Amino acid sequence: MIDRNPPSVLILGATSEIGRAIAAAFAAAGHPLRLAARNSVRLEATCQDLCLRYGVEVTRHEFDVLAVETHAAFLEGLPDLPGVTVCVVGVLGNQRQDEQAPEAARWVMRSTYEGPASVLAEVANRYAVLGQGSIIGISSVAGDRGRASNYIYGSAKAGLSAYLSGLRGRMAKVGVQVMTVKPGFVETRMTAGLPLPPALTAQPEEVGAAVYRGWKHRKDVIYVRPVWRWIMMVIRLLPEWLFKRLSI
Amino acid sequence: MILGGWGRYPVADCRVADLRDETGARDAVLRASATLIARGQGRSYGDAALNPAGTLLTRRLNRFLAFDPQTGDLTCESGVLLDDILSVFVRRGWFPPVTPGTRQVSLGGMIAADVHGKNHHQAGPFCRHIRALDLMLADGRVVTCSPDQEPGLFRATCGGMGLTGIILRATVRLMPIETAWIRQRVIRCASLSEVMAAFAAAGDAPYSVAWIDGLSGGGALGRSVLFLGAHALRQDLPPSLRQDPLRVPERRRLSVPVPLPGAVLSPPVVRLFNGVYFRRAQEGTGLVDLDSFFYPLDAVRHWNRIYGRRGFVQFQCVLPLAASAEGLARLLAVTAAAGLGSFLSVLKLFGPGPGGMLSFPMEGYTLALDFPLSAAVPGLLRQLEAIVCDHGGRLYLAKDALMTPQTFRSGYPELPGFLAECDRVGATGCFSSLQSQRVMP
Structure with missing residues (x-):
């Protein structure tokens, strides 16, 4: 079932474990890869x-999500315009410390929302002209509702989710797929040391497989472990007077 | 995190951390406030990869780094699985020079236990085929060791159970194969002397191993089914397979979802199974695929759960060639009399291939027996250990959960040299496992 000429796949943020796992899932199906990250020798x-x-x-390829003025040149510098663009870039930060450090909080917000949205805008405009292509944004369940424990990161992911949702509406008319991925907890460097419940925690390889499957079936929004869809539905439905009292 | 070995005994609550790259490994080593042990897939049976104070997981250290198609030299990070190597390289015509009985082991684990395979009598242990390895020492330095470079540290690390440092990367020389098939010959042997004679006569076969009935005493003591194998050449295949000789057939995989009740493998059931297995073994020659020949148990995921909630221990010893006949007869007689033997008993003749300082193989016969854990098992193992020591043999660290320090010292004459090497590189007091704390206190 391998395509004879599978489109190349650009992974933005490929040094992350989720980025590597997504790359592997596409490579296993024969897709050429363009791996991009800051300090790309690490790749x-x-x-x-x-x-x-x-x-x-x-x-x-060298890529800095915060250097938004370089994004167009970055895309022009690739060997070809990739058929699939996956953006895995994001920074969790440290909520407690960042509350007291506006500069650090801005860095989290810019790296997680402004940068990814900017580069995907460049990609989307090119795909719109061609009338084909797939954009995959790794957002987060943290963006489904702002929680006291991680609202800086969560607000940026909420922005990214809204951006992808709107972009999907625009691109649907020209035949370009836009998929939002909400992985839930994933056991990675980003979450090392956090006490994560095993039943809700995916391995990076699961995210890779789910993204590839979702892309294949032209999904709009996927949760990697299906249970997260229900958890977040409940969390969204809680009334604010109750939600604000919960320590989650 | 609650961890155990493949035998599910013992288990321990361990502080774990994932190693992701060299920098992460250095941080872990330099920040450690207590001793550490690296852990690959946890496929050693007992407590070799457990350390409550600090267990470092190498599963994320799993990149292929280089391959030279001229020589077959493959360089990988230590957490790469044999399964990955086989999946990628069999279809390109390469096979590991030595393989244990499961695909689910890490490269680092294979080096740390200096694993052996069915071809030990010709190919020696796994580490004979390691061209070089990168080891992180307790002070965070990375040292490349090979038979020529840092040879002492290399011989201490091969088979050293992770006690010299953290193996980060290694280069192993794969061997070319023409097909993904094995020409197999099956020989039934009615007694211990018969199977030993058959092993001695089968030195030319690249692969040999015997299933042995661990429960029959008297005249049937040591009755066995001997399996001989060689990589099939293209011309050995029927025309239907010759088109795509390196294709590995899909396997149906079963799983044991939960630990089974103890009665399932009670002695009468196992005795019945062993009798049927022996009588139904078909003598003769034929073609079998690599998975069926080398990794039959991988077809059943979590097969270790068949031994129930309490887990099991494996007893694997080797006896010097001259003492093998008498020693094996005594071991089998004691096991059969105790009535606790299992159906996964294996006999194999090792060759003289030299290994690392704590490598298990020596020239002679190795016998492996499984025992579901029960109150009677530790006593039986003490008896078996005494027989092994009396005959100048040793037990395999990768299988062990209960050996005494005396048995360990008597079986591993190079232990003083190993400890001296650990001292020299500063590993003493920095790397340890529950096993090392037990056998080398």
């Missing part, structure tokens, strides 16, 4: 790994 081992394992072409 060397991952490039070697994907190339050896799957025998696909893998290139690596």
Whole structure:
């Protein structure tokens, strides 16, 4: 069932474990990869790994999500315009410390919302002209409702989710797929040391597989572990007078 | 996190951390306030990869780094699974030079236990095929070791159960294969002397291993089914397979969802199984695929759960060749009399291949027995240990959960050299497992 000429896949934020897992899922299906990240020499081992394992072409590219003025040139500098663009960029930050440090909080918000939305805008405009392509944004369940424990990160993800939702509406008319991914808890460097409940926590490989499957079936919004859809539905339905008293 | 080995005994609540790259490993080592042990897939059976104070998981250290198609040299991070190597390289015509009986082990684990395979008598242990490895020491330095570079540290690390440092990367030389098939020959042997004679006569076969009935005493003591194998060449295949000789057939996989009740594997059931298995074994030659020949138990996920909630222990020993006949007869007689043996008993003749300082194999026969844990098992194991020591043999650290320090010292004459090497590189007091705390207090 492998496409004879599968489109290349751009992964923004490929040094993250979720980025690597998504790259692997597409590579296993024969897609050439464009891996992009800040300090892209760190991608060397991952490039070697994907190339050896799957025998696909893998290139690596320097990309800084906050340098928004460079995004257009970055896209022009790729070997080809990728058929699929996946944005995994985001920064969790440290909520408690960032509450007292506006500069750090702005960095979280800009890295998680402004940067990703800016680069996806550039990609979307190119896809709109072609009338094809897929945009996959890794958002978060944290964006479904602002919680006291992580609202800086959560507000940026809420922005990204809203952005992707609107972009999906615009792009639907020209045949471009926009998929929002809400992974829930994932066991990665970002969450190392946090006490995560095993039943709600996915491995990065699960996210990779779910993203590939969702892309294949042209889904709009996916939760990696289905239970999260129901959890977040309940959390969204709680009345504010109750929600504000909960420590979640 | 509650962790155990493959035998599910013992279990311990361990502080764990995932290693993701060299920097992360250095942080973990330098920040450690107590001793550490690296853990790959947790496929050693007992307590070798457990340390409540600090267990470092290498599962995320799993990148392929380089492959040279001229030599077959493959460089990987230590958390790469044998399963990954097989999935990628069998279809390209390469096979590991030595393979244990499961695909679900990490490269680092295979080096740390210096695992052996059915071809030990020809190929030696796994680490004979390691060209070089990168080891992180207790002070965060990374040292490349090989047979020529830092040879002492290399020999201490191969089979060293992770006690010299953290294996980050290694290069193993794969061997070329023409097909994904094995030419297998099956021989039934009615007694221990018969199977030993058959092993001795089968030195030319690249692979050999015997299933042995651990429960029959008297005249049927040591009755076995010997499996010999060699990689099939293209010309050995029927035309239907010759088109795509490296294709591995899909396997149906079963799973044991929950630990089974103890009665399922009670001695009468196992005795019945062993009798049927022996009588139904079909003598003769044929073609089998790699998975069926090397990894039959991988077809059943979580097969360790068949031994129930309390888990099981494995007893694997090796006896010097000259003492093997007498020693094996005594071991089997004691096991059969105790009536606790299992149906996964294995006999194999090792060759003389030299290994690391704590490597398990020596020239002679190795016998592996499983025992579902019960009150009677520790006493039986003490008896078996004494027989092994009397005959100049040793037990396999990767299988062990209960060995005494005396048995360990008597079986591993290079232990003083190993400890000296650990001292020299500063590993003593920095790396330890529940097992090392038990056998080398």
